[in-house]
Amino acid sequence: MKSKTLQILPSxxxxxxxxxxxxxxxxxxxxxxxxHVDIMDGHFVxxxxxxxxxxxxVREAVPQAYLHVHxxxxxxxxxxxxxxxxxxxxxxxxxxxxxxxxxxxxxxRASGKRAGLTICPETPVAALxxxxxxxxxxxxxxxxxxxGGQSFLxxxxxKIEEAARMWPAADISVDGGINAETxxxxxxxGANVLLAGSFLFKAADMRDAIADMRWKIxxxxxxxx
Numbered sequence: 001m002k003s004k005t006l007q008i009l010p011s012x013x014x015x016x017x018x019x020x021x022x023x024x025x026x027x028x029x030x031x032x033x034x035x036h037v038d039i040m041d042g043h044f045v046x047x048x049x050x051x052x053x054x055x056x057x058v059r060e061a062v063p064q065a066y067l068h069v070h071x072x073x074x075x076x077x078x079x080x081x082x083x084x085x086x087x088x089x090x091x092x093x094x095x096x097x098x099x100x101x102x103x104x105x106x107x108x109r110a111s112g113k114r115a116g117l118t119i120c121p122e123t124p125v126a127a128l129x130x131x132x133x134x135x136x137x138x139x140x141x142x143x144x145x146x147x148g149g150q151s152f153l154x155x156x157x158x159k160i161e162e163a164a165r166m167w168p169a170a171d172i173s174v175d176g177g178i179n180a181e182t183x184x185x186x187x188x189x190g191a192n193v194l195l196a197g198s199f200l201f202k203a204a205d206m207r208d209a210i211a212d213m214r215w216k217i218x219x220x221x222x223x224x225x
Contacts, residue, residue, distance in 0.1 A: 004171060006217060007193045008183075008210055009036040009068050011175070012058065013049065014149070014197030020054070021061035023201065030206040031214070034066030036175070036195045039083065041073040044097065045146030052079075052086040059087030066090075068195075070118060070175070072145050073097070077104035084111050092116030092139050092173075095127045105134045116173070120145060121153055125162040136170060137193065138163045142186070143176030149198045152177025157189050164190025180213040187217040188224055 010032050015023035024035055037055055042048035059067065069088040073079050076093035077100060083091055091108045095101060095117055108115035116137035119127055121144055128138055140163055142156035156174065164172050173193030174186045183194045194217065203209035 004192050006187070006214065006221065007033040007171075007173075008213055008217075009034050009066075009193065009195050010200040010206070010210075011036040011038060011195050011197035012201075013038045014201040016201075021057065024058055024062045024065065026206060027200070028062050028065055030200075031210045032065075032200075034068055034089070035062070036197075037067060037069045037088075039069060039071050039073060039079070040146060041079075043074045044094070045072045047146045052082045055083055055086040055088065068092070068193075070116075070139065075099055077107065080104060080108050081111070084108070084113050088113060090114035090116055090137065092118050092137065094118045094120070094145075095131070096120055096123060102131065102134060105131065109136075116171075118145075119159075121155060125159050125166060128163060128166055132167060137173055138167050138170055139173040139175060139193075139195075140191070141176055142174055142178070142182075150177055152182045157185060160186055160189040160191050180209075180216045183213055184216045184220045188220045192221075 010027040040047045040049040066089050068090045069083050070092045076097050080091045105115040114136040117135040118139040120141050140159050142153045143150035171193050172191045174191040175195040178196040179199040
C-alpha cells in the first residue's frame, strides 16, 4: 500500500460469517482497496472474534487482497507473528496493550510487514509521541473498540488532526461509524485510510457505496490540497 494514498477498507467484522469467503470476494470486486480484519480476544475488549485460521481462510479466498489486521488483544507481541504467518500485510496493535509495545512494533517490521499503532477514544494523541518513527500507521478509534455498528464519536476528528500533525509521514487511519459523510470529515482532518463495516456490507450495492464514499472523500482531499 502506498503511503498517504486514499484507502477504503471494508471491515469483515460486518460480513456474513457463514458466507465469509463470498463476502470478501464481493468487497474486493466492488472496488475495495483491501480488507480490514478485527481480532478480539475477549479480554482486552469484551468480545471474541476471529483467530489466525480465519485470516488464513480469507487469504486463500482472496489471495490478491491487502489484509489490514487490528489486534485488540492483551498480548499482541505474542499473537502478531501468528497473524503475519496467516497472511497479514499490516498488523496494528494498541498503545494501551500491557506488553512492550516498542518491541512488538519492531518485531512486526522485522518480519517485513507494516506496523500500526492504535489508540482508544479515551487515550490522548500525546500517547503516540514516544512511538514516532516506530510505526507506519496510526489508527484513531472513533468508537469504543469491541463491537461493530456503533455511532461515530465526534471527539475523534480533532484527534485525527493532531495525529496527522504529529506523524506527518505516517498513514492515518480511522475506524468506527465510518460512512461517506463521516469518512469525508475524517479525510478533511487528515485521515487517508478509512475503515468501514456496517455501512459497506449492509449497502444495497457495495460497489455504489464504495464509489460514492471514494468520490466524496477525494473531493474533500482535493479541496483541502
